[in-house]
Amino acid sequence: MTSPDDQRSMRDRLDRWVTAAIGLLFVGIAIAILAMLASERPIAAFLAAFVTGGLGIDALLSAA
Helix, strand or coil: CCCHHHHHHHHHHHHHHHHHHHHHHHHHHHHHHHHHHCCCCHHHHHHHHHHHHHHHHHHHHHHC
């Protein structure tokens, strides 16, 4: 059996991996927004990518 401290440590580690994965997903979405919409609506695409990428970077930093 594992102790409660070990279980908490494993849960914290898993939470960090999930947070990092979500952060990478948001950064990828930001890149896709720029790639797909930059030629049609550059200002809107930049703003949307900036917000989405900022959320992704925040998630990555909080997972570190």
